[in-house]
Amino acid sequence: MTRPDPTGAFRWEDGERLILFGRGALESAPELLDRGYTLLTTPRAERAAPDLVDGADAVHHVPSGTVDEVAAGLRPEVGADLLVALGGGRVIDTAKALAAAGYGLHHVMSQTLARLTSVRHATANAIMLPHTLRALARRFPQQMKELDAAAGGDAISAAATLARRAGPIRLREVRVTAEQIGECADTAAGRDELRLTPPAPDREELLALYEAAW
Numbered sequence: 533m534t535r536p537d538p539t540g541a542f543r544w545e546d547g548e549r550l551i552l553f554g555r556g557a558l559e560s561a562p563e564l565l566d567r568g569y570t571l572l573t574t575p576r577a578e579r580a581a582p583d584l585v586d587g588a589d590a591v592h593h594v595p596s597g598t599v600d601e602v603a604a605g606l607r608p609e610v611g612a613d614l615l616v617a618l619g620g621g622r623v624i625d626t627a628k629a630l631a632a633a634g635y636g637l638h639h640v641m642s643q644t645l646a647r648l649t650s651v652r653h654a655t656a657n658a659i660m661l662p663h664t665l666r667a668l669a670r671r672f673p674q675q676m677k678e679l680d681a682a683a684g685g686d687a688i689s690a691a692a693t694l695a696r697r698a699g700p701i702r703l704r705e706v707r708v709t710a711e712q713i714g715e716c717a718d719t720a721a722g723r724d725e726l727r728l729t730p731p732a733p734d735r736e737e738l739l740a741l742y743e744a745a746w
Contacts, residue, residue: 550564558580558581558584559581559583561581561583561584561616562583562587565584565587565614565616566614568589569587569588569589569614569615569616570588570589570590570591570610570614570615570616571584571588571590571591571592571616571618572592572594572606572610572615572619572623572626572630573585573592573593573594573617573618573619573623574593574594574619574620574623575593576619577618577619577620577623578591578618580618581618584618588616592606592609592610594606594622596622599622599625599629600629600724600727600728601727602626603626603629603630603728604727604728604730604732605730606626606630607672607728607729607730608672608730610630615627615630615631629728630728632728636725636728637664637667637668637729637733638657638660638661638664638665638668639725640720640725640726641656641660641664641738641741642656642664644716644719644720644723645660645703645708645716647719648712648716648719649706649707649708649712649716650706650707651703651706651708654698655698655699655700655706658694658695658698659695659700659702659703659706659745660745661691661694661695662688662692662695664741665687665688666688667737667741668729669688671729671730671731702745702746703742703745703746704746708746710746713739713743713746714739716738716742717735717738717742718735720738721733721734721735
């Protein structure tokens, strides 16, 4: 591993990570990216890298506002696997939030189960996945069609098959009580990450999903 010179330009490679710093680094970005990326930027920032803009399949301007609100507003329009952020902290944070948005609802519900009950995180993920996918399908139908195509059929059915192979398919089989799923719904409803899966599910929807898995 080559250590950078803090006084000048450098190239830092660490596994799959690559950091370029110095004059010309931005101009070389299009050569390092695969085609098919979506660019998140601002009108001011995009003027600094016209080639990066020209190479994007889609360009979205990140407006002012809090990251969760901005990400929620952009989520229905941004569906690419590869996101590129060009700009300051808000642009970068919005790109990171969008990259995680598809997992927000599922992650919150599974993590809450693991925290409040004796269910292991992996088991909670497997049991909840068929149910959270249904909730995501209502919100992002186009992305679910793409997921179905990638799964070679019905992604929800594939998730159910995965759950059966993993072991228990019902929360009650792993000793989660009806009272506990109510507590999980209460706790999950207060998690900020849910705002990244617009429209954010309320307690009623969360409880219904937990009950369906119970």
